[in-house]
Amino acid sequence: MYSAEINRAQPALLLLLIDQSSSMAGSWSSSGTTKAQQLALAVNRLLGNSVLLCSKGDDRIYDYFEVGILGYGQGVKPILHGASAARQIIPISELAVNPRRVDQVLRKVSDGAGGLIEVTTPIPVWVDPLADGWTPMVEAVEAAEAVVSTWCSRHERSFPPIVINITDGESTDGDPRAAATRLRALGTGDGQALLFNLHLTSGARSQVLFPGTADGLPDRNAGRLFDMSSPLPPSMLEAATHLGYEVEPGSRGFLYNADAVAMVEFLDIGTRAVTPTGLRELTAGPGTMR
Template sequence: MPKGRRRDRIIERTSVYSAEINRNQPACLLLLIDQSTSMQTSWADTGTTKAGQLALAVNRILGNAVLLCSKGDDRVYDYFEIGILGYGTGVRPILHGSAPGRELLTISHLAHNPRRVDQVVRKVSDGAGGVVEVLTPIPVWVDPVADGWTPMVAAMEAAERVVTAWCATHPRSFPPIVMNITDGQSTDGDPSAAAARVRATGTSDGDTLLFNVHLSSGARNQAMFPESATGLPDRFASMLFDMSSPLPPSMLAAAGSLGYAVRPGSRGFAYNAEATTMIEFLDIGTRAVTPTGLLQLTAGPDPMR
C-alpha cells in the first residue's frame, strides 16, 4: 500500500442500493423545489396552484415520514434526515428549522417542530353508510412560494455541497436521494454538468440518486419513467431525462406495482406530470427511505428496526 494511504478510508462504490436503514445508518432525502413565479399558475383541475399543490404533497410526505419513525408515543427514531432547498429568488433552505449550513434535519426534529398545525376538514365514513366531516390536524413545515426565476444550476450546486458533506459522515448508508421538482427551464444556464456532479457523489452502497419531475399545466405529452429520450417532446425534456438516475430494483418493483411499464434502465424522470402522477412519483422515488411506500405508511407494521 502506498505510504500515507489508509485502508479504512478506501470505500468502493458497489451501486447495490441495499444498505440497511437504521439509526446508525440513516438515509438522506433532499428535495429541490422550484419556487419561480410560474409556479403560481393553476394546476389543471386541482383547484389550487402548482406551488400550493406541491406544498400539500411535501407536507404529506413529511407527516407520513414522522408516522413511519414513531413508536406510538413521543419517541421518534431518526431513520433518515430530510432537507428542502427552494430556488426562485436565489437558493435557500426552506424546511422549517433549517438554515444555511444546516440544510438537513433529523426526522425527530421535524416531528417536534412544525411551523404550525392546520385544522383541515375531511370527510370520513360514519360507519352506517354515510359520511361525516371531521377536523383533522395537519402539521405544516413548508408553505407555497412562487416568486423569481428558475436558477436550477445554483440549486444543483447547492445540492452537491449538501450531499457531499452528508456522504462524508455516512459512508456506508444508503446513498442520498435528491428529487428536483420544477415546472420550467433553468434560467441560469445548463444544469447538466452540475447534475452529473450530484450523481457522482455517493456512499459505499452506490451513487447518489437524482430524480427529476416536470410539472404540467395540462395532460399533454406525459412521460413517466422512460428508458430512453426517444419520443420526448423537446430538448428540455431530453436534458432532464439525461440528468436523471436509473431506478434501482426496489423502485422498479414499486413502479411496476402501480401499473407503470418499467424495465431495467427506466429512469427516475417524469415529464408533464399531473398532480396524481406527481404524488405517485414521490411515493416511488422515496421508496428506499420509506420501504412501505408513502401511500401506505400507516397501513402496516414498521418495516425498519
C-alpha cells in the same frame, strides 16, 4: 449496491429541490389552486407520512433518515422549517416535533353507512407555497451537490442520498446537466447518489412516466431533465410496479408533464427505499418497524 441497511447508525438522506419561480403561481388544472400550493400540500403530506413511518406507534421517532429542502426562485435557500444556511439537513425526529404550524383541515370520510361526513384533521405544515423569481436550476443543483458531498463524507456506509428536483419549467441560469453529472458521481460505499426529476404541468398534456430512453420526448427541456435523471434502483422499480407503473431495468426516475396523482406517487416512490425495510414496511404499516 443500493442495499445498505438503513438504521439510526446508518441513516439515509432525502433532499428535495423545489422550484419556487413565478410560473409556479399558475393554476393547477381545474383544482382552484396553484402549482405551488399543490406542491406544498404534497411535500407536507410526504413529511407527515415519513414521521409516521419512523415511529413505532408511540411518541418515539427514530432517525432512520434525514431531510433537507432547498427552494429556488429568488436565489437558492433552505425552506424546511427548522433548517438554516448553516444547517440545511435535519433528522426526522427533530422535524416531527418542530412543524411551522398545524393547520386544521376539513376532510370528507366515510360515515360507515355508505355516506360521507366532514371531520377536522390536523395537518402539520413544514413548507409554505411560494412563487417568485426565475428558475436558477443550475445554482440549485450545485447547492445540492455541496450538501450531498458533505453528507456522504460523514455517512460512508449509508444508502446513497436521494435528491428529487421538482419544477414546472426550464432552467434560466444555463444547462444543469453538468452539475447533475457531478452530483450523481457522489455517493457512499453502497452506490452513487440518486437524482430524480419531476416536471409539473398546468394543462392536460401527455405524461411521460419513468422512461428508459429519450426516444419520443416532447421537447428540449424534457431531454435535459431525462439526461439529469438516475435509473431507478431495484427497490424503487418494485415500488413503481406496485403502484401500477410499467417500468423495467433502466427506467429513470423522471416524470414529465405530471399530474397531481403522479406527483404524489412519485414522491412516495422516491422515499420507499429510505425506510428500514423498504417496500414491505411501507405496505405493511408503521407497526412493522424494528
